[in-house]
Structures are given as structure tokens and as C-alpha cells.
Amino acid sequence: MKTKGILIVVSGFSGAGKGTLMKKLVEDYEGYSLSISATTRSPRPGEENGREYFFLTKEEFEKRIADNALIEHAQYCGNYYGTPRDYVEEQMTLGHDVILEIEIQGALAIKKQYPDAVLLFVAPPSAAELRRRLMGRGTETAEVIDKRLRRAAEEAQGIEEYDYLLINDDLETCVKELHAIIDAAHHAPVRNEEFIEKIRQELGGN
């Protein structure tokens, strides 16, 4: 029996490996729908409009907010980021598991609107490794990297708000753990109401 689609929120410090992890999750497993956010930040080399993000001007983004076209939005290091409503609602209706890769303010806003959402926080094994990954990615200036590391120190204060913590040390292991957590969430009674109703009727209890 099919269970309801789950809304999964993945957050973590910039450079923790969230993007890499998501890419591998959809390569290795079927049935995941990744939400594509809107942002006012500039595309990095290799990023395409409509694939990694919908890249918008500040005016375009503010219009989306006014039109209630985003289910949440936040500012991060001087730019707007937000989740388009249409895709998430459409995929949830189809019963798909939808993954939002968003920062903490957005994650908490989602938990309020969708109390059954599963919130995961991805951390690197150490701060030194985080800096190495951010520098190794080579997509931000030293100044932006420092800004993101300062933001990471703030975000670390909110880890307890999440349901699960994933340490992204070995990528393969972390992807397996991520999938296992989502798989386990499908077994919660709240997501199996149809079956519960069926077995109760079959048993004929009162």
C-alpha cells in the first residue's frame, strides 16, 4: 500500500556537501523530487537557470513574495532564497517525497506549516574540513567564505531544532544513511492511515 509523500528538509553549513549529497541521492535511488529554489544570488560557473536555481532579480523575487508564490523565503549572506509553492504542492499531491535543501530560517518556517515534515541537518566531520571543502570548491572569494563560516557558527546554535543529524564524512555512507532515514519515516503510523483503517475494518473491532 502506498504511503503519503514526505516533505524532507535538508539544511547544513555552506560547504557541508548538501548539493553533492542530493545529486547522489537522486542518482542512486528512485522516487525523490528535488525542489528548485529561487534566488537573487548570481549563478556559479556551471550552474544553469532552472536546474540548480531559478535566478531572479531582487524585483522579480519581491514580486513572488507579494504574489504568495513562495512557501517560505529567507535572506542569506545578502541574498534572497525561497521555495516555489507550485512544485512542492504538485509533487506532494502525487505522493512523491519532496526534498527542500534550505537554510535554517526556512526549515523552521516549513516545520510550522507542515508539522509532519522531516528535518535533517548535514554537518562536516570538523570545522577544518568545512573550510577545506569551501576553499576546495573554489566558487567563492575569501571574503564570501569568511561570511559563510561566520553564518555557520550561528547556524550551529540551531541544530537541536532538527529531527536528525547526518555527518557527511564518507559520501557513500552518508547517502545511504539519508535514504535509510527517509525510508524509516515512511513507516510512521501517521503516514499509513489507509492501512491502519483497512486492518481495523478487517478485524472488525470497535
Ligand code: ADP
Ligand atoms: P553545499 O551544497 O553544502 O554548500 P557542496 O555539495 O557544494 O556543499 O560541497 C562542497 C565541497 O565539498 C564540494 O567541492 C564537494 O565536492 C566537497 N564534498 C562534498 N561532500 C564531500 C565528502 N563527503 N567528502 C569530501 N568532499 C566532499
Ligand code: 5GP
Ligand atoms: P548557496 O548560495 O550555497 O547555493 O545557498 C546558500 C544557502 O541558502 C544554503 O544554506 C542553502 O541551503 C540555502 N537555500 C537554498 N535555497 C533556499 C530556499 O529556497 N529557501 C531558504 N530558506 N534557503 C535556501
